[in-house]
Amino acid sequence: MQFTYDNLAKDEVLKIENDNYKHIIKARRHKVGDILAFRNLIDKNIYYYEIFSIDKRSAILKLKSFEEKIIDVKKQLHIGWCLVDPKTVEKELPYLNELGVKTITFIPSDYSQKNFKLNFEKMQKILINSSQQCGRSSIIDLHICKSLDEFISLNPDSYMINFSNKRVDDYKDEIKTVIIGCEGGFSKAEVENFNDQKIVGFSTPLILKSQTAVSAVASKILI
Incomplete structure (x- = not known):
């Protein structure tokens, strides 16, 4: 995956749970300190979060940086x-x-x-x-x-x-x-x-x- 979608991406603190938690923590086995890319698919920014803590059902991430990064084809159809x-x-x-x-x-x-x-x-x-x-x-x-x-x-x-x-x-x-x-x-x-x-x-x-x-x-x- 190139990024993870979360409609709250851009908040200073992001809590992941349910499917995102299963994918990031259980399947991909990310640990505290890892940096992950998120988008909200509303603005054109990509947000980089650091995993701050992990428990049995959720994880807390803190925003480290962000940048505008548009990836799309030039022509519109x-x-x-x-x-x-x-x-x-x-x-x-x-x-x-x-x-x-x-x-x-x-x-x-x-x-x-x-x-x-x-x-x-x-x-x-x-x-x-x-x-x-x-x-x-x-x-x-x-x-x-x-x-x-x-x-x-x-x-x-x-x-x-x-x-x-x-x-x-x-x-x-x-x-x-x-x-x-x-x-x-x-x-x-x-x-x-x-x-x-x-x-x-x-x-x-x-x-x-x-x-x-x-x-x-x-x-x-x-x-």
């Missing part, structure tokens, strides 16, 4: 992801966070199943764990939109990933916001109502799953 199975989303989130995706907005679309319900608290925990591992000084911002029409009205410069002779590679420097379909893709009406000049695709004849497409486009644009 906003993905509008038409709703898919939450399990699929949860599995894909760590990879998208590592790639540096800035924002994901989930969108109900014509082919989305109507009974899907996203657990934002669980997804945030997944993202925090991902940033602890990869060192990113932030996590993906997660949002939900009422409809595809609303998303497009709020993000008029959006591109759509679909079958097209225009390639993502040729527009990757222009794409700031991109819409990915759910399983089954977009309906005929959704495609016809979109600006066809901003529909781009991949140079493959194969049909990609939604989670494959979302990782592929993030990879092409961000790294």
Whole structure:
């Protein structure tokens, strides 16, 4: 782990317990006097704490120093992801966070199943764990939109990933916001109502799953 997340990181005294205690003291076997890095993922600072005391259920740490340390990709990418199975989303989130995706907005679309319900608290925990591992000084911002029409009205410069002779590679420097379909893709009406000049695709004849497409486009644009 590159750092440990604690929402109270920046306080002069930090008490760790529960999962952080188990990981730092029980698993990693840190001792009194060791210096550990923490982030609160609110500001861009990294905080260095010294372990002051350890008991059976918790440990007390004291702040030694801190510095602003931004670790993130330079380009910002906003993905509008038409709703898919939450399990699929949860599995894909760590990879998208590592790639540096800035924002994901989930969108109900014509082919989305109507009974899907996203657990934002669980997804945030997944993202925090991902940033602890990869060192990113932030996590993906997660949002939900009422409809595809609303998303497009709020993000008029959006591109759509679909079958097209225009390639993502040729527009990757222009794409700031991109819409990915759910399983089954977009309906005929959704495609016809979109600006066809901003529909781009991949140079493959194969049909990609939604989670494959979302990782592929993030990879092409961000790294």
